[in-house]
Amino acid sequence: SQKIEQNSEALNIQEGKTATLTCNYTNYSPAYLQWYRQDPGRGPVFLLLIRENEKEKRKERLKVTFDTTLKQSLFHITASQPADSATYLCALVQGGKLIFGQGTELSVKP
Amino acid sequence: EPEVTQTPSHQVTQMGQEVILRCVPISNHLYFYWYRQILGQKVEFLVSFYNNEISEKSEIFDDQFSVERPDGSNFTLKIRSTKLEDSAMYFCASSWTGKLDEQYFGPGTRLTVT
Numbered sequence: 001s002q003k004i005e006q007n008s009e010a011l012n013i014q015e016g017k018t019a020t021l022t023c024n025y026t027n028y029s030p031a032y033l034q035w036y037r038q039d040p041g042r043g044p045v046f047l048l049l050i051r052e053n054e055k056e057k058r059k060e061r062l063k064v065t066f067d068t069t070l071k072q073s074l075f076h077i078t079a080s081q082p083a084d085s086a087t088y089l090c091a092l093v094q095g096g097k098l099i100f101g102q103g104t105e106l107s108v109k110p
Numbered sequence: 111e112p113e114v115t116q117t118p119s120h121q122v123t124q125m126g127q128e129v130i131l132r133c134v135p136i137s138n139h140l141y142f143y144w145y146r147q148i149l150g151q152k153v154e155f156l157v158s159f160y161n162n163e164i165s166e167k168s169e170i171f172d173d174q175f176s177v178e179r180p181d182g183s184n185f186t187l188k189i190r191s192t193k194l195e196d197s198a199m200y201f202c203a204s205s206w207t208g209k210l211d212e213q214y215f216g217p218g219t220r221l222t223v224t
Binding site for chain 1: 114143152153168199210213214215216218
């Protein structure tokens with residue numbers, strides 16, 4: 001069956017450290033993968049998109065990798081801040097629709 | 111910055127009643143979507159809409175659901191006869207292109223069916 005799995009446990013890190021979130025998928029062959037941020041009671045907010053032929057994408061303190069052989073994407077936030085505390089969602093792009101993972105809750109402590 | 115808006119923010123309805131959730135997508139976007147998120151669960155795709163017709167729909171989007179773009183700005187989701195299990199947050203989203211673009215999500219409508 002098709003699955004998208006993100007770190008099931010919440011991630012707690014200290015301010016200034018790098019947060020690394022994992023997204024694994026099975027029985028999909030996405031051409032694109034996106035990462036979104038979701039705050040409680042709010043809609044997802046787009047962060048980054050990476051294509052299957054791109055190994056890595058960066059935007060300010062964010063970095064995403066995409067390994068189609070391992071069927072895995074890693075999402076990194078460097079120099080993390082308490083304001084980065086949120087749930088981060090990975091989403092596979094299939095046709096025009098997004099298929100979301102369950103999200104990883106990140107908490108950055110000062 | 112342009113944003114997707116949704117009304118109402120919270121809707122309470124009785125089982126069996128019809129509800130209409132409303133969305134105003136970003137004005138120059140061409141693709142429109144509805145997603146839902148049951149409390150504590152993942153965001154799930156319901157339907158996509160382009161050129162005044164449904165492009166794709168999920169198994170969740172059965173005959174009780176319908177979408178409409180009644181004018182040049184609004185995009186609505188109707189649930190004809192609500193069930194308890196329809197209680198969820200419903201998000202509208204829009205994008206400029208169907209595949210390569212990020213989707214812009216609205217703030218959501220929390221639907222509570224009693």
